[in-house]
Amino acid sequence: MSSMRILLVGAGGVGAAFAAIAARRDFFETIVVADHVLASAERAAAVDERYAAARVDASDAGSVAALCREHAITHVMNAVDPRFVMSIFTGAGEAGAHYLDMAMSLSRPHPEAPYEKTGVKLGDEQFAVAGDWESAGRLALVGIGVEPGLSDVLARYAADHLFSEIDELGVRDGANLTVQGYDFAPSFSIWTTIEECLNPPVIWEDGAWRTTAPFSEPEVFDFPEGIGPVECVNVEHEEVLLMPRWIETRRATFKYGLGNEFIEVLKTLHKLGLDRTDPVRVTGGEVSPRDVVAAVLPNPAELGPLMSGKTCAGVWVTGRGKDGEPRSTYLYHVVDNAWSMQEYGHQCVVWQTAVNPVVALELLATGVWTGAGVLGPEAFDAVPFLDLLTDYGSPWGIKEM
Secondary structure, three states: OOOOEEEEEOOOHHHHHHHHHHOOOOOOOEEEEEEOOHHHHHHHHOOOOOEEEEEOOOOOHHHHHHHHHHOOOOEEEEOOOHHHHHHHHHHHHHOOOEEEEOOOOOOEOOOOOOOOOOOEOOOHHHHOOHHHHHHOOOEEEOOOEOOOEHHHHHHHHHHHHHEEEEEEEEEEEEEOOEEOOOOOOOOOOHHHHHHHHHOOOEEEEOOEEEEOOOOOOOEEEEEOOOOEEEEEEEOOOHHHHHHHHHOOOOEEEEEEOOOHHHHHHHHHHHHOOOOOOOOEEEOOEEEOHHHHHHHHOOOHHHOHHHEEOEEEEEEEEEEEEOOOOEEEEEEEEEEEHHHHHHHHOOOHHHHHHHHHHHHHHHHHHOOOOOOOEEEOHHHOOHHHHHHHHHHOOOOOEEEEO
């Protein structure tokens, strides 16, 4: 048995799905499920006798470090929204634990030219201390959800096995999900969705990062396995900041299939200032407008029984194949909500996000993946990851475009 002892911070949709997926594997000794709401942690931890529940303040690095020391934690898994990345990352480092997340430290737009130049980029704060992690012999594996995460693994696979030269790594995310009884019900954290959709999207082009306007460069992308054509637009996302660090490509983009209605809702929230995170005074109290939006919408973790359809994540790679001929290939992963609900009791979007860090932790526990410093998924061999994902009952696919 491995001596891996995991602290899972966050028992929301993705955290609870992570706990359910890991419960079927035997590569770890224990998982301490921690959340600011103890009852949520207890609910997620109830699925396996190897699990324990704890309360944590994810905004306080000291609280995270103390919990690591108390339970002799070897690996911290961050499953809360990205505003808590730096406190959890710092707390794990202070306690001498390895660290994984599915979203990186937040960006701040360029003060004068937000839609042309980058300001503070996603992950900049983490990469700034990469040397400290490396010299300590500790690994921070960042962006190991589905996007970022599996999309980066697929890009690595394409670079190693399918292409001799890459023109563009274009991450494309789309779905045909519907939620019964709701006109508007995001299937993922609305806090995170607002953050990534209203920030200036980043594009990697010819050796440099630049920004563009939100929802720019719309294109219709035909998704596989019956999902069909979905309009996709530029959105700020970690892959564009990760892939070019390890993979040679002329261009990297991220486009999200939001659909016109969703885009209009986000634009309206922005127009009304309801996307703001700084507290405003309301009848004697202080509240963040974005937190209010999140509170009035349905909890994505509870929508599973009302959802139907499939979600798809993947990377569209163009360039030259190993034979030197032009090649255009979409490497992807599709999850059907009916399958994930029946098999695990979790809706497909959170399940698809949660399965990847479990696979990564298993590869780290068995020594197949090793590394130190702040590394993205592209820094590792893709083949064992993709083989293990298939072993988890969720195969990936390839479609020539």
